[in-house]
Amino acid sequence: MVKVERNPRLGALGGPKARGQSSVPSRSGSTQNMAANIKVVVRVRPPNPKEMELNSRVVIDVVDDRMLVFDPKEEQLPFYHQGVQQPNRNFLKRPNKELKFVFDNVCGVNSSNQDVFETTTKDILASLMDGYNCSVFVYGATGAGKTFTMIGTQENPGITYLTMEHLFYSMNSFEKEREFDISVSYIEVYNENVFDLLKPSKTPLQLREDNKYGVMVAGITLKSIKTSEELLSMLESGNKNRTQHPTDANAESSRSHAVFQVYITMRYRISSQVRMVKLSMIDLAGSERASATGCVGQRFKEGANINRSLLSLGNCINKLADGGSYVPYRDSKLTRLLKDSLGGNCKTVMIANVSPSSLSYEDTYNTLKYAARANKIQLSIKKNIVDGDVRHSQYVKLNEELKKKVKELEAKLSLSSLKTVAREADLVKEKATKDWRRRILDEERSLSALESQLLSLMSCQRVLSLRHRLRTRAFSHVVDLAHRSSSDGMEQVCTEDIPRQERAAESYMKQSVQLDTKILAAWGHYSDCRKKMDILCTQALANCPELDDFVKLIKLQSQMRQTEAKDKLNKKLLVIENDEINAFADYMCEMPSMLKKLYLTLKGYDKATPALTSEYLDIMRKAKSAKAISWSDDDSESCDAHFKFLTTLDLDKPSSIPDFNLTRNKEEIINSTIDIVTDSDDLTDIENREPVVDCGMKRKGTPIKLANNETIIIDDSFEALDTTRTMSSAKKIKKDIGDIAPDVENYASVIDPKDLNSTFVLAGKMEALKKFPIKSEPIQPVKKGLSDRTNTMQRTVTFGDNKARPVKPVIGKAVAFRRPAAPAPAQGSGGFGSTLSRDGTPLQRNVQEMRSKTNVTEKQSVGFKAVRARERVQTHPYSRPNAFSRR
Numbered sequence: 001m002v003k004v005e006r007n008p009r010l011g012a013l014g015g016p017k018a019r020g021q022s023s024v025p026s027r028s029g030s031t032q033n034m035a036a037n038i039k040v041v042v043r044v045r046p047p048n049p050k051e052m053e054l055n056s057r058v059v060i061d062v063v064d065d066r067m068l069v070f071d072p073k074e075e076q077l078p079f080y081h082q083g084v085q086q087p088n089r090n091f092l093k094r095p096n097k098e099l100k101f102v103f104d105n106v107c108g109v110n111s112s113n114q115d116v117f118e119t120t121t122k123d124i125l126a127s128l129m130d131g132y133n134c135s136v137f138v139y140g141a142t143g144a145g146k147t148f149t150m151i152g153t154q155e156n157p158g159i160t161y162l163t164m165e166h167l168f169y170s171m172n173s174f175e176k177e178r179e180f181d182i183s184v185s186y187i188e189v190y191n192e193n194v195f196d197l198l199k200p201s202k203t204p205l206q207l208r209e210d211n212k213y214g215v216m217v218a219g220i221t222l223k224s225i226k227t228s229e230e231l232l233s234m235l236e237s238g239n240k241n242r243t244q245h246p247t248d249a250n251a252e253s254s255r256s257h258a259v260f261q262v263y264i265t266m267r268y269r270i271s272s273q274v275r276m277v278k279l280s281m282i283d284l285a286g287s288e289r290a291s292a293t294g295c296v297g298q299r300f301k302e303g304a305n306i307n308r309s310l311l312s313l314g315n316c317i318n319k320l321a322d323g324g325s326y327v328p329y330r331d332s333k334l335t336r337l338l339k340d341s342l343g344g345n346c347k348t349v350m351i352a353n354v355s356p357s358s359l360s361y362e363d364t365y366n367t368l369k370y371a372a373r374a375n376k377i378q379l380s381i382k383k384n385i386v387d388g389d390v391r392h393s394q395y396v397k398l399n400e401e402l403k404k405k406v407k408e409l410e411a412k413l414s415l416s417s418l419k420t421v422a423r424e425a426d427l428v429k430e431k432a433t434k435d436w437r438r439r440i441l442d443e444e445r446s447l448s449a450l451e452s453q454l455l456s457l458m459s460c461q462r463v464l465s466l467r468h469r470l471r472t473r474a475f476s477h478v479v480d481l482a483h484r485s486s487s488d489g490m491e492q493v494c495t496e497d498i499p500r501q502e503r504a505a506e507s508y509m510k511q512s513v514q515l516d517t518k519i520l521a522a523w524g525h526y527s528d529c530r531k532k533m534d535i536l537c538t539q540a541l542a543n544c545p546e547l548d549d550f551v552k553l554i555k556l557q558s559q560m561r562q563t564e565a566k567d568k569l570n571k572k573l574l575v576i577e578n579d580e581i582n583a584f585a586d587y588m589c590e591m592p593s594m595l596k597k598l599y600l601t602l603k604g605y606d607k608a609t610p611a612l613t614s615e616y617l618d619i620m621r622k623a624k625s626a627k628a629i630s631w632s633d634d635d636s637e638s639c640d641a642h643f644k645f646l647t648t649l650d651l652d653k654p655s656s657i658p659d660f661n662l663t664r665n666k667e668e669i670i671n672s673t674i675d676i677v678t679d680s681d682d683l684t685d686i687e688n689r690e691p692v693v694d695c696g697m698k699r700k701g702t703p704i705k706l707a708n709n710e711t712i713i714i715d716d717s718f719e720a721l722d723t724t725r726t727m728s729s730a731k732k733i734k735k736d737i738g739d740i741a742p743d744v745e746n747y748a749s750v751i752d753p754k755d756l757n758s759t760f761v762l763a764g765k766m767e768a769l770k771k772f773p774i775k776s777e778p779i780q781p782v783k784k785g786l787s788d789r790t791n792t793m794q795r796t797v798t799f800g801d802n803k804a805r806p807v808k809p810v811i812g813k814a815v816a817f818r819r820p821a822a823p824a825p826a827q828g829s830g831g832f833g834s835t836l837s838r839d840g841t842p843l844q845r846n847v848q849e850m851r852s853k854t855n856v857t858e859k860q861s862v863g864f865k866a867v868r869a870r871e872r873v874q875t876h877p878y879s880r881p882n883a884f885s886r887r
């Protein structure tokens with residue numbers, strides 16, 4: 001069976017003429033696409049001496065200029081056996097393939113390079129001059145005659161020379177109408193490296209691929225030539241640089257693929273049309289079998305690389321012939337270089353060189369197969385024309401495009417510069433914001449430190465104030481107990497505590513003054529810092545409004561610090577108050593049972609009068625009700641000023657520790673004298689009375705610190721005379737009232753006569769004064785109170801000499817706390833806490849004696865009785881807390 005490989009182009013186009021007709025020269029200047037196949041020409045070289053020597057069989061039978069038969073049937077002589085012709089002479093012999101191939105041209109063994117040129121590049125030269133890229137490459141096994149075909153010899157130049165010669169001839173013929181510019185390059189691909197043959201270098205050149213210009217060799221040398229002779233000498237020198245080594249198959253075997261390229265620029269003189277075309281002429285290295293070439297070492301490696309690149313070429317041809325979408329051009333440098341020739345915008349001629357000898361049977365067969373496959377490759381080619389007019393219009397268009405692009409770029413640039421400016425502005429703004437933040441934070445740190453210090457001092461102030469309040473309360477109670485107790489032991493116990501309390505009060509005064517001073521100083525610093533901070537925040541917000549949240553946060557932090565400090569303080573106050581309440585609760589629990597015992601004892605002795613019983617029952621009733629817990633939902637408005645002071649930390653307006661006994665300022669106290677409020681005559685209902693509240697009015701039993709550092713306690717049973725007069729006037733008074741005020745002498749002996757603020761005691765003055773007619777001058781209303789000394793009631797007392805003298809009577813009795821300093825009498829000077837009066841007699845007895853001395857009537861002694869009654873009542877433990885709780 002004969003296998004026939006048909007060229008499909010034949011049927012479709014009807015021969016070379018049909019293809020030539022498809023090439024329509026353009027006058028319009030526009031590019032025209034054209035579909036064409038690769039032109040495949042097979043050249044069969046003559047048998048070389050070796051083949052002839054070995055008498056190898058001829059496996060190529062060239063039928064005509066387009067057809068050949070591979071491995072044709074051999075002509076067999078008839079074989080007769082016993083006169084009978086036998087069908088097969090040699091049974092073991094492989095049957096011939098007898099494959100018929102039809103190509104665009106087949107050049108037989110007798111064909112010259114000129115013949116090959118005529119059938120190959122001469123045709124495509126017309127296309128080249130018409131504006132098409134053209135490509136010629138020779139393919140075949142080693143020693144098949146590729147280089148001979150391409151380059152040739154001196155006597156028989158190859159198609160490169162012939163083509164170029166013809167090209168120059170054509171150029172000359174077109175010289176009148178076109179201008180030509182021609183330059184050439186010559187490179188080789190050796191071991192997958194590209195080298196420049198016109199400028200030999202060991203450094204390989206790199207391939208670059210561009211969508212518009214296709215594959216390009218970077219750094220390639222382009223030589224301008226004017227004549228074919230120039231080309232010939234150039235090819236000669238280039239070939240000398242080409243890598244060639246002798247092999248068993250070829251004495252001058254080319255070990256590289258050589259690519260000769262001609263770049264032609266044609267400018268039409270009339271139309272200004274420009275056509276830029278490229279002619280590529282490629283002499284491939286031959287495929288080889290190691291067994292045939294006998295290559296080892298470097299040659300073997302070369303052969304492997306050659307085969308690899310040719311294999312890639314074969315793959316590309318197969319893919320292109322099959323119409324595959326992906327063609328593996330990038331598999332090798334060779335296929336990358338031939339990409340344009342095989343599948344791009346190029347008219348391509350493939351010359352397949354084969355040996356006619358059966359020694360190259362396989363190579364020839366493969367070459368023919370590849371050639372037949374390549375013949376199927378459909379190319380889409382177009383003219384590379386740039387019309388002169390078009391060029392002008394294109395220039396205009398290009399110019400406009402470029403202008404547009406310039407504008408775009410300028411816009412981008414200005415936008416970018418705007419952005420840069422904006423970014424710079426942002427940076428400046430950011431820096432300013434950061435700066436403000438830093439400044440605020442620095443100021444905040446200082447403010448926070450001062451604030452913490454101030455809060456700490458104020459907290460200390462509050463705690464101190466509370467402690468003092470509690471201490472004073474307890475002290476008052478002790479004093480009451482001491483003063484009213486009928487038990488000497490109790491009085492002794494209480495009075496022993498007095499000096500300590502006195503020292504504590506003094507210490508408190510000092511501490512409070514120190515604290516006030518410190519707070520005032522700290523507040524000054526804090527206030528300054530806060531003002532600075534406020535100014536800073538205002539400025540920051542004016543410059544950077546976005547700092548609003550930050551400033552709010554800073555202020556919030558300050559408020560939080562205050563709240564935390566207040567919480568801490570309140571907890572502390574609560575603990576202190578709680579301890580106090582617990583102590584008082586214990587006291588509360590014990591007292592009723594004791595009272596009950598005492599009452600029952602008295603009752604047992606039949607000493608419990610109805611009034612006493614009534615009082616007892618009343619007290620017990622109150623005790624029961626006091627035990628009951630009552631919840632108060634009163635808000636802070638019902639709290640006293642001291643409580644408010646304790647529980648608030650006002651950084652806007654720091655306040656001094658208010659004296660819950662003396663609400664006036666210290667200076668006022670110092671400059672004032674004392675008005676003593678008395679319970680008047682009837683003291684039986686003492687518990688039902690309103691307690692003395694502030695405004696300087698002193699409750700009985702309240703210790704009062706005088707300006708001369710004396711502390712007195714008020715007793716309501718006598719009148720005390722506060723005087724700012726000299727001692728002489730005091731003595732005068734004493735003289736005037738006689739012996740009814742015996743302790744004046746005693747007391748006066750221990751006070752500084754020069755101290756006009758000294759207070760002395762006129763015991764029993766009330767009774768004494770009653771003996772004398774007193775002319776009251778009710779001109780000015782009586783005003784009790786420490787706040788305004790000038791309003792103190794004044795009386796004119798007419799003493800024994802009938803001379804009226806202004807006297808400033810003070811109701812009550814002021815008894816000095818302080819024990820007289822040496823040379824105080826051993827038996828005591830009658831200060832408070834002593835069981836002795838000023839004259840050394842016990843207080844109770846003193847009273848009795850006073851009564852007897854002054855002959856006070858029973859009616860007049862109501863006051864004394866009242867004292868005793870009050871003593872009984874006020875020893876009741878509930879009386880004091882109750883009184884305080886209502887402040």
Ligand SMILES: Nc1ncnc2c1ncn2[C@@H]1O[C@H](COP(=O)(O)OP(=O)(O)OP(=O)(O)O)[C@@H](O)[C@H]1O
Pocket residue numbers: 044045046048111140141142143144145146147148149250252253254255284285286287353
């Ligand atoms: N048509 C021909 N007429 C006369 N001699 C030829 C012809 N073709 C080839 N030869 C000779 O055959 C030998 C090998 O040819 P050539 O070097 O061209 O082979 P090649 O295919 O280029 O081999 P390689 O691939 O190894 O370079 C050369 O000596 C050459 O002169």
